[in-house]
Amino acid sequence: MKNIYAIGIGLIGGSLAIDIKKNNPDVIIHGISRKQSTLDEALSLNLIDKKATLDDLGNADLVIVSIPVDATVKLLPTILDKISDNGLVVDAGSTKLDICKAVENHPKRRNFLAMHPIAGTEHSGPSAAISGLFQGKTNIVCEVEKTTFKLQEKALKLFSDIGMRIRYMNPEAHDKHIAYVSHLSHISAFMLGKTVIDKERNERDIFDMAGSGFASTVRLAKSSPEMWTPIFKQNKTNVIETLEEYISNLTHFKELMKSDDFDAIFNEMKNTNHIKDILNGIS
Structure with a gap:
């Protein structure tokens, strides 16, 4: 070529x-x-x-x-x-x-x-x-x-x-799977950034407390909206499905917090730690 x-x-x-x-x-x-x-x-x-x-x-x-x-x-x-x-x-x-x-x-x-x-x-x-x-x-x-x-x-x-x-x-399998491992990650980062920005309007010191964990989690919120809006539009059905599952997990976590069930919270996080083994295997 x-x-x-x-x-x-x-x-x-x-x-x-x-x-x-x-x-x-x-x-x-x-x-x-x-x-x-x-x-x-x-x-x-x-x-x-x-x-x-x-x-x-x-x-x-x-x-x-x-x-x-x-x-x-x-x-x-x-x-x-x-x-x-x-x-x-x-x-x-x-x-x-x-x-x-x-x-x-x-x-x-x-x-x-x-x-x-x-x-x-x-x-x-x-x-x-x-x-x-x-x-x-x-x-x-x-x-x-x-x-x-x-x-x-x-x-x-x-x-x-x-x-x-x-x-x-x-193509169908690609769009379904990429909604979970890429598109949802970007939405999470954008919305985390929005949540903190909205809060920061009233609490000016909040970014002074932002460490590397926050920076790495919200990094994708710096991505181009011109690129990502069309992606979300084209993959709308799959993205909505991933959001529904993600929101369900967030709601469940909130309910565990409300009920002071920190043993269950520990187990949720412990079970999810398995993802490091998966990611280590593909890195």
């Missing part, structure tokens, strides 16, 4: 560009964005080699789409219209079902690979891009059987070479 076009050059697109270029110095990274300022910044940071537009996609060997998921749903058919028969388009969206449905009947569906590299930070924009972001991280690939084998083979090697583990899943 010689010519790679990155549509969206923020944390994910920019970090992919850095590591792909590191492993493949001869590759030319072309950047596409709605904002010229984003392209200028990406050039100054050496994330991309050249600016480009959608009309240039006929020259692409690989197109990496890492923009908000609502924009991906709208733009993806046009991108597929413009690529050559030998070009491949991949997306990095945190939802998969609506994106896959948007192109399920497209004549060039075989030129699209739906994926979700599960990696990131709370930061956004070109300056957030870092080397090694995907080392040891999982890349979920959906509907791989619908992508031309020779194209998927090249792309999956490219992503494996930068340290990603490949796992296959259908």
